[in-house]
Amino acid sequence: xxxxxxxxxxxxxxxxxxxxxxxxxxxxxxxxxxxxxxxxxxxxxxxxxxxxxxxxxxxxxxxxxxxxxxxxxxxxxxxxxxxxxxxxxxxxxxxxxxxxxxxxxxxxxxxxxxxxxxxxxxxxxxxxxxxxxxxxxxxxxxxx
Numbered sequence: 001x002x003x004x005x006x007x008x009x010x011x012x013x014x015x016x017x018x019x020x021x022x023x024x025x026x027x028x029x030x031x032x033x034x035x036x037x038x039x040x041x042x043x044x045x046x047x048x049x050x051x052x053x054x055x056x057x058x059x060x061x062x063x064x065x066x067x068x069x070x071x072x073x074x075x076x077x078x079x080x081x082x083x084x085x086x087x088x089x090x091x092x093x094x095x096x097x098x099x100x101x102x103x104x105x106x107x108x109x110x111x112x113x114x115x116x117x118x119x120x121x122x123x124x125x126x127x128x129x130x131x132x133x134x135x136x137x138x139x140x141x142x143x144x
Contacts, residue, residue: 016067019045
């Protein structure tokens with residue numbers, strides 16, 4: 001149980017950090033289509049965070065709603081990228097790659113879920129949505 005709660009807390013923190021990064025990207029982009037994508041990812045992250053927070057609360061586990069130092073790192077990287085190359089469709093492969101790292105964290109957390117069907121169902125549903133978002137980002141990215 002402790003391993004699962006730790007894994008859920010880590011996933012929760014990752015999602016909060018990611019949402020904060022998307023919020024910074026939304027503020028930095030000048031491309032309406034990218035701003036819409038970032039807004040959609042913020043909404044998705046907020047939904048997934050809330051679902052995991054509910055599960056953690058049900059388990060009696062405390063969690064931090066503000067994220068970790070990685071939020072600052074994400075914002076800084078986005079600020080630099082925005083200044084150097086802009087946040088247009090050419091940035092999509094980088095965002096997709098970050099999402100793939102989140103998928104790996106979902107997979108690790110799912111392994112910890114073991115026989116907890118509620119957690120497994122929740123995380124599988126969330127993971128499937130994230131995987132679909134990655135596919136969409138890859139389709140929107142310009143051909144290399």
